[in-house]
Amino acid sequence: MKRTISLLLAVLLATSLVACGGGGGGTQGGGGGSTTTETYELALITDLGTIDDKSFNQGSWEGLVKYANENNISHKYYQPTEQSDDAYLAAIDLAVTGGAKLIVTPGFLFEVPVYAAQEIYPDVMFVLIDGTPHDATYSDFTIAPNTAGVTYAEEQAGFLAGYAAVKDGYTKLGFMGGMAVPAVVRFGYGFVQGCDYAAAELGLAQGSVTVNYHYTGEFAATPEAVAMAASWYNDGIEVIFACGGALGNSVMAAAETAETKVIGVDVDQSGESPTVITSAMKGLQPSVYDCVKAFYDGAFPGGEHLVFAADNDGVGIAIETAKFETFTEADYNEIYAKLVDNSISIVGDVDASGGSVALEDIPVTIVTATEIKS
Amino acid sequence: MSVIYFLVQQTMFFSIPLLIVALGGLFSERSGVVNIALEGIMVIGAFAGILFISLVQPALPGQPVLILAIVLSMLVGGIVSIAHAYAAIHMKADQVISGTAINMFAPAFAIYTARMIRTVQQIPFVNQFRIPSVPILGKMPILGQLFFTNTYITTFIGFGILALSWVLLYKTKFGLRLRACGEHPQAAESVGINVYKMRYIGVAISGMLAGLGGLVYVIPTSTNFNATVSGYGFLALAVLIFGQWKPLGVLASAFFFGLLKAVSSTYSGFEFLRALGLPGYTYKIMPYLVTLLALTFTSKNTQGPKSAGVPYDKSSS
Numbered sequence: 304m305k306r307t308i309s310l311l312l313a314v315l316l317a318t319s320l321v322a323c324g325g326g327g328g329g330t331q332g333g334g335g336g337s338t339t340t341e342t343y344e345l346a347l348i349t350d351l352g353t354i355d356d357k358s359f360n361q362g363s364w365e366g367l368v369k370y371a372n373e374n375n376i377s378h379k380y381y382q383p384t385e386q387s388d389d390a391y392l393a394a395i396d397l398a399v400t401g402g403a404k405l406i407v408t409p410g411f412l413f414e415v416p417v418y419a420a421q422e423i424y425p426d427v428m429f430v431l432i433d434g435t436p437h438d439a440t441y442s443d444f445t446i447a448p449n450t451a452g453v454t455y456a457e458e459q460a461g462f463l464a465g466y467a468a469v470k471d472g473y474t475k476l477g478f479m480g481g482m483a484v485p486a487v488v489r490f491g492y493g494f495v496q497g498c499d500y501a502a503a504e505l506g507l508a509q510g511s512v513t514v515n516y517h518y519t520g521e522f523a524a525t526p527e528a529v530a531m532a533a534s535w536y537n538d539g540i541e542v543i544f545a546c547g548g549a550l551g552n553s554v555m556a557a558a559e560t561a562e563t564k565v566i567g568v569d570v571d572q573s574g575e576s577p578t579v580i581t582s583a584m585k586g587l588q589p590s591v592y593d594c595v596k597a598f599y600d601g602a603f604p605g606g607e608h609l610v611f612a613a614d615n616d617g618v619g620i621a622i623e624t625a626k627f628e629t630f631t632e633a634d635y636n637e638i639y640a641k642l643v644d645n646s647i648s649i650v651g652d653v654d655a656s657g658g659s660v661a662l663e664d665i666p667v668t669i670v671t672a673t674e675i676k677s
Numbered sequence: 678m679s680v681i682y683f684l685v686q687q688t689m690f691f692s693i694p695l696l697i698v699a700l701g702g703l704f705s706e707r708s709g710v711v712n713i714a715l716e717g718i719m720v721i722g723a724f725a726g727i728l729f730i731s732l733v734q735p736a737l738p739g740q741p742v743l744i745l746a747i748v749l750s751m752l753v754g755g756i757v758s759i760a761h762a763y764a765a766i767h768m769k770a771d772q773v774i775s776g777t778a779i780n781m782f783a784p785a786f787a788i789y790t791a792r793m794i795r796t797v798q799q800i801p802f803v804n805q806f807r808i809p810s811v812p813i814l815g816k817m818p819i820l821g822q823l824f825f826t827n828t829y830i831t832t833f834i835g836f837g838i839l840a841l842s843w844v845l846l847y848k849t850k851f852g853l854r855l856r857a858c859g860e861h862p863q864a865a866e867s868v869g870i871n872v873y874k875m876r877y878i879g880v881a882i883s884g885m886l887a888g889l890g891g892l893v894y895v896i897p898t899s900t901n902f903n904a905t906v907s908g909y910g911f912l913a914l915a916v917l918i919f920g921q922w923k924p925l926g927v928l929a930s931a932f933f934f935g936l937l938k939a940v941s942s943t944y945s946g947f948e949f950l951r952a953l954g955l956p957g958y959t960y961k962i963m964p965y966l967v968t969l970l971a972l973t974f975t976s977k978n979t980q981g982p983k984s985a986g987v988p989y990d991k992s993s994s
Contacts, residue, residue, distance in 0.1 A: 353797055517945065525907070526898030527942040530687050534946025537683045549799075552900035556804060560827060675945040677957035 342402025343379035345371050345595065348394045350410035351386050351548075358548075359587065362570050363409035363432055366591030374599065377402075388439070391416035399424050405598050407591055408432065411486070415439050421447040428603055430594045432587065433486065435608060448605040453590050456612035457486050458493030458651045459642050460583040461544070463620045464566050465497025466638055467581060468542055469512055470505070471630040473564075477515040477540045479532065479554060481522035481547020488652040490546045490568065490583060491516060492665055495672045496649050502669040510671050515540060516662060517675040522548035524556075532557035542566060542580065555579065564626075571621035581625040586617045613642035680947065682822045684936070687943055689828065692935025693835040694719075694894035694906075698913035699920065699927045700842050701886030705758075706922060707846070708879025709859040709872075710765050711986040713776030715887045716910025717783035718754045722888025723895045724787040726750035727902040728794070730802045743806045743830060743896075747889060754888015755881050757783075762880035766873055769988035780910075787904040801901040806830065831893040838886065843924045855879055859982030862989040872989050887913075915968050922981055937964040 347367055349360045364380060371378040379401065383394040391413060398406050406427060408417055411434035418436035421429055429450040436452060437444045446452055468476060478494050480487040495514050502512045515535055519528050532543055532554040542564040545554035551567060555576035558565045567573070567582030590611045597603050611617020622635050641647050654660050662674045698715055705712035726746035733742055757779060764775035788798045810816075811825040824832075846852035857865040858875040866872050887910065894909055895902050916934055920926030941960035944950040950960075 351797075352799075515945065523903070524899045524901060526690065526894075529898050530690070530939060530942035531945060533687065534683070534943030536946075537679070537943075538946040538948070549901070553898075556898075556900055559804075560807060673951075675951070675957065677961075 341377070343377045343398075344402065344404045345376055345378035345407075346398035346401065346403035346405070347378075347380040347407040347409070348391060348398060348413070349380055349382045350408075350412055354380055354382075357572065357574060358570050359409040359432065362585075362587030363407055363591045366588035367407055367595060369588065370592050370595040370599075376599075386412065388415045388419075392419060395420045395424075399427055403427060405430065405595060407595075409587070409591075410434070411484070417450060418443075418445070421450045425449055428598055428605065430591065432591065433585070446606050446608065450606065451594055451604045452608045453594065454608065454610055455486075455585040455590075455617050456610060456651075457489035457583075457585070457618070458496070458649045459613050460585065460618040460620065461490040461493025461546075462497035462500070462642070462647070462649050463493075463618070463635070463638065464544060464581060464583040465494040465499075465514075466501045467497075467620060467625070467627065467630050467635065468544075468566065469498045469501035470634060471580075471627045473541045474507075474512045475540045476513070477532075477535050477543035478517070479528070479543055479545050479547070479550065480518045481550050482520060483518045485652045487518070487546050490544075492651060492660070492662070493649055494544050494583070495662070495665055495667060495670060499667040499670040500647065507669055509669050512670045514670055514672040515675060516672050518677060519547065519550055520677055522550055524549040524553040528553035529557050533561060536561035536563045544568070544583070546583075551575070567621070571624055573621060573624035573626075580627065582621040584619050584621055586611055586619065589616050613639060614645070682826075683946075684939060684943070685823050686827050687939040688932065688935045689832055690897045690935075691938040692931045693832050694890045694909055695913050695916050695934055696928060696931035697835050697838055697893060698887050698890035698910060699916040699931055700838060700924065701883035701890065702914055702917040703842070703883075703920075703922055703924065703927060704855070704879045704886070705883035706917070706982050706985045707859045708855050708876045709862060709982060709984045709987065709989065710762065710876050710880050711772045711776070712758070712761065712880060712883045712887075713773055713914065714758070714761050714779035714910075715883070715890075715913055716906065716908065717776075717780035718757050718884050718887035719891030719894065719906045719910045720783040720787055720904060721757050721891070722750040722754040723891030723902055723906060724783075724790070724800075724904065725753040725888070726892035727800050727802055727895055728791070731800050734803060734805075738805055740806060740830060746892060747831070747834070750888040750892040751885040752888075754891070755885040758880050758884020758887070759877070761884070762877050765880070765988065766876050769990060772986055772988075784904045787902075791904070799901045799903045804896060804900060806896060829893075829897055831896065834889075835893065839924060839928055846924065856982070858989075859984055862984055866989075866991065872991075876989070912964075912968075915972070918979065918981070919968065919971055919975070921979065934964055934968070937967060 345367055347364050352360055354360050354364055367378060381394045381398050383390040395406060407430045409432040413431055414434040414437050417429050417431045418438055431450060431452045435444060436446050436450055476498060478491045480491050498512055498514055528550055536557060543554050544566040545551040546568045555565050555578055558578040559576060564580045565578045567579045569585055571584060572582045573579045622632050650660055650665055652660060662672055698719060702712055702715055726749055729746045729749050730742055761775050761779055764770040765772045791798045791800055806829055808828050815821045815825040854870050855875050858872050862872045891906050894906050916930045917927060919930040941963055944960045
């Protein structure tokens with residue numbers, strides 16, 4: 304009931320906002336005729352949050368701006384009026400009207416809007432960060448020749464974070480994910496395996512490293528999430544890998560109270576709280592840069608699913624801002640090299656035959672991972 | 678023992694906002710106006726307070742900001758509740774309708790205004806308000822650990838409001854008059870009490886407390902405000918009924934709910950609860966299931982103010 308009401312209000316609000324914007328700007332709708340005075344070749348549509356969100360928007364935008372400034376190309380970002388497929392499509396439309404030749408859409412929430420947009424605007428290139436275009440019912444996964452889907456080997460980033468933490472002496476760890484979506488699951492499974500790998504190297508006894516494993520059910524900061532993180536810390540857990548947008552803020556709030564540690568996600572989150580010892584990062588900036596560059600070099604990877612991993616600098620952990628006691632940058636480079644040459648195999652969210660993997664099926668020898676089901 | 682300290686501290690975070698808001702509802706209903714708008718007023722109050730904190734914090738950090746935000750939240754909550762009071766008292770409208778209108782209006786207003794000011798609907802703030810240990814009191818054995826460490830100024834304000842409410846309702850002329858208006862307004866009028874005025878005051882107090890409750894709810898538990906208080910206003914109504922419209926009853930039921938809420942979010946941190954292997958939903962259902970059951974079995978003996986929800990009309994008495 305409340306949901307319906309808030310939904311209704313949101314729609315009302317959005318339409319009124321669009322109405323205002325349309326009246327003022329005059330770029331939308333059937334007006335047509337008049338040519339806009341300025342055009343912007345490169346565009347980015349922001350996901351939830353602002354352009355300076357220290358996360359997806361900012362990381363992707365920096366990559367775009369870097370190339371644009373190097374080559375003196377006009378660029379602009381557009382902010383949708385709200386988080387909905389329609390509003391995202393409207394923002395894409397605005398960008399196309401504004402002369403965009405390539406549009407970067409950061410975040411999996413763009414999967415459905417880009418699926419639609421790639422057909423509506425066949426002459427415009429789309430770079431979909433962290434997702435694969437699909438229709439609203441997850442039945443069709445067509446990726447058009449004007450779209451490049453970029454995903455990351457999150458399991459490697461998670462692996463590195465877990466490895467570093469255990470190497471640094473942590474033995475009681477936690478993983479809190481937002482929802483069990485593939486990217487989060489890969490982070491989590493990688494994290495557990497990284498812990499295990501480090502524990503094996505250190506020759507620790509079986510069961511001496513534990514990982515509490517839980518999905519809270521939403522990518523939001525809630526009192527319940529704070530209380531849960533606080534209870535884990537109270538139970539002796541030393542560090543929690545918080546993997547789910549604003550959920551991280553809840554975990555950080557709990558960590559600040561308990562004077563314990565957090566591992567951030569996606570981008571370097573060390574600026575958000577002094578409790579963040581490192582972050583499992585996706586190389587947003589280099590991957591966007593690469594895609595934009597490829598476009599201008601005439602080699603746009605349209606219709607392809609690109610995976611950015613350790614071997615093309617697509618994942619990593621924040622090492623310069625890290626607050627480790629004993630784990631050094633040299634240690635990091637050593638383990639990173641092993642990922643680059645693929646000498647460590649990490650199990651992701653699906654196995655070779657495409658079936659989903661359960662936490663119990665992850666090959667670990669020393670770490671005890673306990674899933675707390677919700 | 679540390680488990681108990683921890684659980685009490687967590688319970689406080691959930692209980693104090695419920696206590697404050699339910700006491701607000703108590704004033705309104707005791708004066709004869711049902712205030713179903715508590716949820717909406719909480720949202721508006723939290724919105725005003727958090728926005729203020731977010732804007733002023735860079736210039737003026739620390740506890741003074743919180744105090745000012747509290748005053749602002751109460752003020753704004755009071756103002757919004759006057760709209761409800763006007764509809765319910767002067768216009769003799771159905772009190773559920775005007776309350777619902779405020780509940781629908783509040784989150785939309787908060788989102789719209791936040792967007793106008795900051796382009797996004799979330800309002801971030803830095804929580805600098807936690808008190809790791811109250812000087813002197815925090816050092817007390819047991820009690821210090823339970824009540825005076827890892828706490829907020831708002832916790833003590835909550836208990837202060839409780840004490841004040843009790844005194845006001847049962848030990849002053851004003852309290853007696855307010856209660857009379859909720860029981861039998863015609864009788865009150867006949868001895869010269871201005872029923873309209875008493876009801877306006879009752880609703881305004883409820884608005885102020887609900888606004889404060891919204892702020893108190895958001896601060897310890899989040900790092901941003903996203904136009905919601907997750908149904909705590911409605912839960913406070915349940916607390917009010919469960920507490921039988923009496924301050925001490927409200928205290929007991931607020932802590933009962935708070936404890937259940939705390940356990941439902943923290944069970945995974947306790948060895949013995951984890952060992953039971955029950956799915957998390959079992960604990961999450963608990964507060965609501967218990968509310969339902971408790972209300973089912975106690976509602977027969979429920980003693981609400983007799984005239985709550987009935988508009989008072991001078992001419993038809």
